[in-house]
Amino acid sequence: MNKYLIAFAVYASVACANVFGQDIDQEIESKIEVILNRLTLEEKVKMCHAQSKFSSAGVERLGIPEIWMSDGPHGVRAEIEWDSWNYAGWTNDSCTAFPALTCLAATFNPELSYKYGLAVGEEARYRKKDILLGPGVNIYRTPLNGRNFEYMGEDPHLASVMCVPYIKGVQTNGVAACVKHYVLNNQEVWRSHINVQLSDRALHEIYLPAFKAAVEEGDVWSIMGAYNKYNGQHTSHHDVLINDILKGDWGFDGVVVTDWGSAHDTKEAALNGLDIEMGTGTDGLTSSTENAYDYYYLAKPFLEMIKSGEIDESVVDDKVRRILRLMYRTNMDTKRPHGRKGNKEHFDVAREVAQEGIVLLKNHKAFFPLDAETTKTIAVIGENATRMMTLGGGSSELKTIHEISPLEGIQKQFSKANIIHSMGYASGASAYGRVIPSKLNANKLKKEAVEVAKQADIVLFVGGLNKNHEQDCENGDRLGLNLPFGQDELLDEIMAVNKNTAVILVSGNAVAMPWQNKAKAIVQAWYLGSETGHALADVISGDVNPSGKLPFTFPVKLEDNGAHAFDELSYPGDGNDQVYKEDILVGYRWHDTKKIKPLYEFGFGLSYSSFSISGASSDQKAYKAGDVIKVDVEIKNTSKVLGAEVVQVYVHDEDASLMRPEKELKAFTKVKLEGGETQTVQLEIPASALAFYDEKINDWNLETGKYSLMIGTSSRDIKETIEIEIK
Numbered sequence: 189m190n191k192y193l194i195a196f197a198v199y200a201s202v203a204c205a206n207v208f209g210q211d212i213d214q215e216i217e218s219k220i221e222v223i224l225n226r227l228t229l230e231e232k233v234k235m236c237h238a239q240s241k242f243s244s245a246g247v248e249r250l251g252i253p254e255i256w257m258s259d260g261p262h263g264v265r266a267e268i269e270w271d272s273w274n275y276a277g278w279t280n281d282s283c284t285a286f287p288a289l290t291c292l293a294a295t296f297n298p299e300l301s302y303k304y305g306l307a308v309g310e311e312a313r314y315r316k317k318d319i320l321l322g323p324g325v326n327i328y329r330t331p332l333n334g335r336n337f338e339y340m341g342e343d344p345h346l347a348s349v350m351c352v353p354y355i356k357g358v359q360t361n362g363v364a365a366c367v368k369h370y371v372l373n374n375q376e377v378w379r380s381h382i383n384v385q386l387s388d389r390a391l392h393e394i395y396l397p398a399f400k401a402a403v404e405e406g407d408v409w410s411i412m413g414a415y416n417k418y419n420g421q422h423t424s425h426h427d428v429l430i431n432d433i434l435k436g437d438w439g440f441d442g443v444v445v446t447d448w449g450s451a452h453d454t455k456e457a458a459l460n461g462l463d464i465e466m467g468t469g470t471d472g473l474t475s476s477t478e479n480a481y482d483y484y485y486l487a488k489p490f491l492e493m494i495k496s497g498e499i500d501e502s503v504v505d506d507k508v509r510r511i512l513r514l515m516y517r518t519n520m521d522t523k524r525p526h527g528r529k530g531n532k533e534h535f536d537v538a539r540e541v542a543q544e545g546i547v548l549l550k551n552h553k554a555f556f557p558l559d560a561e562t563t564k565t566i567a568v569i570g571e572n573a574t575r576m577m578t579l580g581g582g583s584s585e586l587k588t589i590h591e592i593s594p595l596e597g598i599q600k601q602f603s604k605a606n607i608i609h610s611m612g613y614a615s616g617a618s619a620y621g622r623v624i625p626s627k628l629n630a631n632k633l634k635k636e637a638v639e640v641a642k643q644a645d646i647v648l649f650v651g652g653l654n655k656n657h658e659q660d661c662e663n664g665d666r667l668g669l670n671l672p673f674g675q676d677e678l679l680d681e682i683m684a685v686n687k688n689t690a691v692i693l694v695s696g697n698a699v700a701m702p703w704q705n706k707a708k709a710i711v712q713a714w715y716l717g718s719e720t721g722h723a724l725a726d727v728i729s730g731d732v733n734p735s736g737k738l739p740f741t742f743p744v745k746l747e748d749n750g751a752h753a754f755d756e757l758s759y760p761g762d763g764n765d766q767v768y769k770e771d772i773l774v775g776y777r778w779h780d781t782k783k784i785k786p787l788y789e790f791g792f793g794l795s796y797s798s799f800s801i802s803g804a805s806s807d808q809k810a811y812k813a814g815d816v817i818k819v820d821v822e823i824k825n826t827s828k829v830l831g832a833e834v835v836q837v838y839v840h841d842e843d844a845s846l847m848r849p850e851k852e853l854k855a856f857t858k859v860k861l862e863g864g865e866t867q868t869v870q871l872e873i874p875a876s877a878l879a880f881y882d883e884k885i886n887d888w889n890l891e892t893g894k895y896s897l898m899i900g901t902s903s904r905d906i907k908e909t910i911e912i913e914i915k
């Protein structure tokens with residue numbers, strides 16, 4: 189191609205990129221064109237697929253580097269062998285384990301999300317990873333999904349607001365975030381092929397927003413397709429999802445990678461916007477066969493199709509342009525910062541996110557905070573008091589430098605008390621996809637625990653779920669809503685002998701609580717990572733005032749949840765097809781519209797402080813499209829204790845021409861207040877956020893009429909309601 193054509197190509201690519209509003213660096217684009225014209229066809233194709241388990245090829249001849257990727261969302265995974273799923277056994281790849289993203293979402297604190305992304309990205313940079321495979325933002329549709337712990341809850345606005353700063357933080361390090369799994373991977377059962385069907389409205393109002401925010405606001409540099417199908421086509425190479433929506437409407441200028449082994453067809457992968465095929469093997473090959481990578485869909489078969497003219501060379505050129513653009517943002521950016529890992533600041537961030545994400549669900553007669561001076565004998569009962577939770581769970585598992593267990597944290601914090609631990613129950617182990625029950629005698633464990641409970645002033649039961657198969661773990665879903673391993677029965681026996689029992693749940697999912705009214709206090713403690721025990725003790729001792737809010741609903745029973753209110757086609761599907769029959773009514777949208785009282789609602793969380801909200805007002809009475817609605821609210825800390833509250837604004841369309849949820853979260857802000865302090869906070873809601881996705885026009889529709897703005901401290905604890913109008 190002569191230099192005039194190159195110049196034109198540069199101009200054209202920059203012009204169209206600007207049309208989509210991406211801030212394309214023109215100098216980089218011209219460099220990309222020069223490189224593109226020096227690459228052979230074979231070299232281009234090699235860049236579009238894996239060369240090892242976690243890397244794709246560069247071009248040594250031209251000094252173009254390989255791209256190295258690593259899991260995961262909560263920290264940088266230990267090094268894996270070149271061509272197997274075994275760990276490489278390095279001794280210098282331990283990391284800081286940050287809390288699971290459900291915990292980050294529960295902080296409702298975007299500033300903290302940026303700090304989290306910056307820290308985990310710094311560790312990825314240090315480990316010389318160019319793409320960090322996270323954050324996951326799949327919507328929490330069912331409490332049984334094994335991977336909910338890796339995601340950011342049931343509400344698209346919360347997931348959108350909380351994923352953007354994480355992405356910016358990671359990418360500040362010159363490491364690409366990789367938002368996943370695009371899209372509709374909302375369960376693990378049959379994840380490799382289940383064909384999800386749902387209304388366009390539910391797709392756009394519930395499942396796409398967080399990905400859209402990641403691209404349009406987070407400027408994410410890569411995105412991972414999902415395993416499942418949507419409307420009959422695999423999402424990792426999907427014409428509508430990738431060509432029309434992602435790269436078309438949203439103007440995504442980065443790289444689409446598969447999930448591992450989620451490509452299934454060369455022509456679709458080529459023409460439907462897949463840029464790098466990663467995986468475990470393909471074409472039915474097993475996990476590691478000599479030269480498996482040459483047989484990937486975007487390897488030899490792709491090369492043959494281009495050579496035969498069946499696919500135009502411009503198709504591979506677009507992929508390589510995107511890959512080179514990601515390289516200029518990462519491993520070819522000579523100015524990108526250096527990384528570091530396992531340093532004090534990172535553990536401090538992990539602890540801060542854990543402290544702010546812990547949710548106090550019940551606190552009868554101020555059971556917490558425990559007075560470290562006067563509390564004599566504390567029984568700490570439950571396997572989760574000592575069980576490592578950074579191991580297991582699938583691809584997000586970590587080899588962490590340290591993980592302070594709940595027991596260790598409590599022992600350290602309450603060093604004057606007499607602390608007795610009893611395991612109480614045993615969960616056994618699990619290999620990938622298999623449950624291995626414990627050989628310990630469950631009755632003996634229970635008896636010992638009840639004996640210990642009898643002797644104690646108070647009992648801290650530390651239970652919940654864990655990272656075993658069919659718990660909070662990839663590649664399988666839970667089998668029911670109740671606590672596993674006999675915990676409900678054990679709790680009944682413990683509470684029968686000791687009334688002063690608090691329950692601390694270590695989990696990433698909602699659970700049923702048949703013992704709820706007998707528990708003196710209940711704490712939702714997520715998978716908190718390296719600083720688990722410290723953060724938990726900080727909160728139950730009162731050193732830290734809890735401020736977390738639930739990012740998803742706790743239903744009383746499974747059938748109260750929208751996904752489980754229909755038949756098996758709704759969940760888990762019939763083995764091939766699945767229909768999201770609850771449509772847009774996911775989570776609290778279902779509970780509040782269908783008037784089904786939850787056990788604990790979305791956005792709920794107690795504090796050691798108390799707050800009052802008053803004087804809500806909007807800056808105008810009427811708005812039109814393009815306006816920003818400003819809501820002022822006065823919030824007062826009516827206690828003597830420094831604390832934080834999350835002011836939430838939910839919207840209801842009073843004059844809707846069609847079914848709309850009872851309420852939808854459209855703004856929130858976390859406010860820290862000294863005892864007695866009052867602040868006026870202002871929340872902004874773009875009028876466009878009140879629109880619904882109209883299938884008649886395949887676009888968003890902001891209807892005129894009256895809307896209620898409900899201001900509260902949870903989705904059900906609404907303190908003030910103001911009315912506005914859209915003209």
Ligand code: GLC
Nearest residue numbers: 259260321368369447448583
């Ligand atoms: C796994 C997961 C994905 C992960 C990838 C690499 O199957 O679905 O989240 O990043 O493969 O381990």
